[in-house]
Amino acid sequence: MTLPAQNLLAEEASPYLQQHSGNPVHWRAWSPASLEEAKALDRPILLSIGYAACHWCHVMAHESFENDGVAAVMNRLFVNIKVDREERPDIDQIYMAALSSMGEQGGWPLTMFLTPDGKPFWGGTYFPREPRYGRPGFIQVMEAVDKAWREKRESLHQSADGLTSHVEARLSGSHAKESLDRGTLTELAGRIDGMIxxxxxxxxxxxxxxxxxxxxxxxxxxxxxxxxxxxxxxxxxxxxxxxxxxxxxxxxxxxxxxxxxxxxxxxxxxxxxxxxxxxxxxxxxxxxxxxxxxxxxIEETIAWLLREMRVDGGAFAxxxxxxxxxxxxxxxxxxxxxxxxxxxxxxxxxxxxxxxxxxxxxxxxxxxxxxxxxxxxxxxxxxxxxxxxxxxxxxxxxxxxxxxxxKTLSDWNGLMIAALAEAGRSLGRRDWIEAAAKAFAHISAASREGRLPHSMLGARKLFPALSSDYAAMTNAAISLFEASGDWSYIDQAKQFIEQLDHWHADAAGTGYYLTASDSTDVPIRIRGDVDEAIPSATSQIIEAMVRLASVTGDLDLQERAWRVAEHAAGRAAHQAYGQAGIVNACALSIEPLKLVLIDDLADPRLVPVANRNPDPRRIDIVVAIGSETNRPLLPGGILPPADKMGAWFCTGQVCLPVLTDPRELERLLRRQ
Structure with missing residues (x-):
């Protein structure tokens, strides 16, 4: 099959792709149909990956993709595919890892040349239209790639096969699990401290x-x-x-x-x-x-967020x-x-x-x-x-x-929802918590058959979600629960983990893939172990599972989280610095903290102490004095009495004696 000889980006849900819909380049979005076209035409793929806020992406677009002469060469020699890295971080990570494996410095725009079956054989980042900055001109690059494709195809296929195998081993392979060790965090922190x-x-x-x-x-x-x-x-x-x-x-x-x-x-x-x-x-x-x-x-940044970044429905751009x-x-x-x-x-x-x-x-x-x-x-x-x-x-x-x-990205919104809920608790800003709740409700309501979208723009939704979406939204739900005491957020968190298990778990139950099992357009199903500007999908999953197990007292979920963490630690041991997120999440797994507060919610004395002493390792559960429902189990299956004020602080499976004096709780949380 071949697609129409025209630019096909106008109906895409990504503003970045829409920015290129007027280019004379016959762009396609990444899809099974685009990959099939490359096979039908027996042409290499020119893959360009960027994002809407990327300065050098705009420069290359203006110099090359808006130029009729450059576009004519692209259209004659290649099937041209444009990807928004924020919509498809799975695709981006695969080809960024390929570029890195070639010994090249990564960045965006990412420009990769692939065989018709999607295997990378050469690439770079920004190429100027004319030779400068010590870089060859883009037309020169394309003509050289075309010449190599025509004259050295067998060699290019061998190179592509080898490179793809290397990337697969790096991003989706498995290593023996490692015991979770307190010393791993200490050692990594020491190395990072040496670079400060x-x-x-x-x-x-x-x-x-x-x-x-x-x-x-x-x-x-x-x-x-x-x-x-x-x-x-x-x-x-x-x-x-x-x-x-x-x-x-x-x-x-x-x-x-x-x-x-x-x-x-x-x-x-x-x-x-x-x-x-x-x-x-x-x-x-x-x-x-x-x-x-x-x-x-915090106040200034949230004011900016609510003023400039809120989109219809209350979620964030x-x-x-x-x-x-x-x-x-x-x-x-x-x-x-x-x-x-x-x-x-x-x-x-x-x-x-x-x-x-x-x-x-x-x-x-x-x-x-x-x-x-x-x-x-x-x-x-x-x-x-x-x-x-x-x-x-x-x-x-x-x-x-x-x-x-x-566009509304579920995983990035999950991060912001959690941040808003936590800051709202600490600084007594109910309006921030309400803004977080509104964004959460909007994204949750966009689910289809129980599955979250990864991205939304108006009525357009991109399914299926990635594992990072379920992890970030689980953590957001738990932060909203801590801020509101509303147990329905915990029910939603459980549903997110169920979807994660159904669509993303590996066959051995040792971890999760970034893409869902019914995503048919990825050349490699990767784990999502690598940190970028934010912690990796794997680290967010471990954190979500540990925190949810801590709230619910679910020992089965706790054991599963431990197993996932051990296998992630085994993979992270082979990386120098790129998986700090996994190390952090494993440290959380070793010593999760849980604080159960029984307090008079009309005139609380213990809750404000917990609120002004936030700790990313700790789950806080607030119960009203006299409440008989939704009392969390302490380790060992003990139900805290709710007839009087008290604070139970637990590390792992060990709880300290109950505290009733707010000053003692303050000293404990400050010391901890």
């Missing part, structure tokens, strides 16, 4: 990413082992990020990464998942340090573009004259607390950031500064806005 930039935070060098899995390793090391240096690694990293240009000081929210070592000039795209992680870490940091900076940044009006960062940057025009004489106060910088190599307007002393002073003077920032925000709203990728 002591002055500027984050990992040494540039570019600088807020690496959530590594930060969590360090935070868990402090919580469990009392390593204060690892706590300080995280606090300093957060403080430096939140003072740098990577943070949006006018409107709130964090960009994806900074291009320099100082967190100064960001790549201006804003991703939902980065800001979910920022809210969680700032929540923990505020509790640990008492520094109001972290609370303020995937990302905001780096570019507006064709220029990166134009929406977010300011000249001194612009600020003075907007603020008049109040600009003196603004410049006392903020700095404008244009570092070497940056061609745009200056970037707003803060020195350490300005950051500290702005916390003190925040009431004076808020009206000034509101005026600048109003001026900024008149600018050409960056593009919004409005």
């Amino acid at each position: 930039d002591r002055d500027l935070g984050g990992l040494r060098g540039a570019p600088k990413f807020p690496n959530a899995p590594f930060m969590l390793t360090l935070w868990l090391s402090w919580l469990r082992d009392g390593n204060a240096a690892h706590r300080d690694d995280v606090l300093v990293s957060l403080e430096q990020m939140l003072g740098g240009g990577i943070y949006d000081h006018i409107g709130g929210g964090l960009s994806r990464y900074s291009t320099d070592a100082e967190w100064l000039v960001p790549h201006f795209e804003k991703m939902l998942y980065d800001n979910a992680a920022l809210i969680r870490f700032c929540n923990w940091a505020f509790s640990a340090s008492g520094n109001d900076l972290f609370r303020i940044r 995937a990302s905001l573009d780096a570019d507006s009006d064709g220029e990166e960062g134009l929406f977010y940057t300011w000249s001194k004259d612009e600020i003075e025009a907007a603020l008049g004489s109040d600009s003196i106060l603004f410049f006392k607390h903020f700095t404008l910088s244009s570092p070497h190599g940056w061609e745009g307007k200056p970037v707003v950031h803060q020195t350490r002393s300005q950051q500290a002073q702005s916390v003190v003077d925040r009431e004076k500064l808020n009206p000034l920032k509101a005026r600048l925000l109003a001026v900024r709203e008149e600018r050409v806005r960056p593009g919004l990728d409005a």
Whole structure:
């Protein structure tokens, strides 16, 4: 079969694919039909993977994919397939691993050449239309690939077979299970600590990413082992990020990464998942340090989220573009004259607390950031500064806005829902918990025959879900349960795990695949072990199973979680750093914490103590005094008496004596 000789992206549910629907390239989305066409025509596949907020994806699109001459070569020589990596992270991970196995540096746009049956034989990332930056021109590349395909096809097939086998072993293979060991987290935290930039935070060098899995390793090391240096690694990293240009000081929210070592000039795209992680870490940091900076940044970031990222139904969009009006960062940057025009004489106060910088190599307007002393002073003077920032925000709203990728991803929304629910509990913001509940309800209601979609855009839904969707939404359900006390969230969490078991479990019951068993268009069914900017699907699954087992007291689920964790640990042992998420989840499996609180909900004394001392290892279950229903079992099948106030704190299968004094509970949770 062959598809129409035209661009077929106009009806896709991905804004990124729709961005390319006007290209003269005969693009197809990834589908069984597209792969069949390549076989029917006996042509190689040109696979281009990117996402809506990706700057260099836009550059390559403008230079090459919008060019009639380049498109003519693409259409003549290849079947051209365009993939949104956020819609299909399974496809992206396969071919990114293939590029890495060739010894090439990964990134987006990812440009891969495949045999008609989908096996990779060569690739790269961004190619300019004409040769420059030390890179060959894109037409040169395509003609060289075509020549090799015609003249050395047997050799290319051998190379593709070998590369595919290597990727399969790396992403979907199995290793002997490993016993879960406390020392694994300690050892990894020590290695990460050795890479930390002591002055500027984050990992040494540039570019600088807020690496959530590594930060969590360090935070868990402090919580469990009392390593204060690892706590300080995280606090300093957060403080430096939140003072740098990577943070949006006018409107709130964090960009994806900074291009320099100082967190100064960001790549201006804003991703939902980065800001979910920022809210969680700032929540923990505020509790640990008492520094109001972290609370303020939570408030600002959630204000941005609710103002700019909510879509119809109450769920959250995937990302905001780096570019507006064709220029990166134009929406977010300011000249001194612009600020003075907007603020008049109040600009003196603004410049006392903020700095404008244009570092070497940056061609745009200056970037707003803060020195350490300005950051500290702005916390003190925040009431004076808020009206000034509101005026600048109003001026900024008149600018050409960056593009919004409005698709709703179930897994990324799950991360944000959990972050909102947790911050709402800690800071007493019922409105944040309600926003989280609304987003959760919208995604849950989009299920079809009990199965979640992976992505939605308006009425369009992309099924089936990935394992990461069920894991993230399970964790979101549990966080909402902790925040609300509503046991229906636990019923939904159980249903998500049932779907995960049905569609994603491997035959031996040792783990899960990222793609569902009825996904027929993947060349390799991968595990989802590898961390990216967020923890891997496997690590989120282990966390979800451990937390749900802790809430319900389900010993069978607990044993299954342990087994999955052991096998994941066996696979992670063969990776140096790319699977920190699995190490973190295994540490949770070894010592899950459970806090059962019996309290007067009209005038609680114990619950506020738990709320202001969040701990990612702990499940909190609140029961009203006098309640006879939904009392959780303590380890050993013991039912806590509900006739008077009390707190039961359990580690694994061991519970401490009941506490009734809020001050004693505070000391316990602070020490733990």
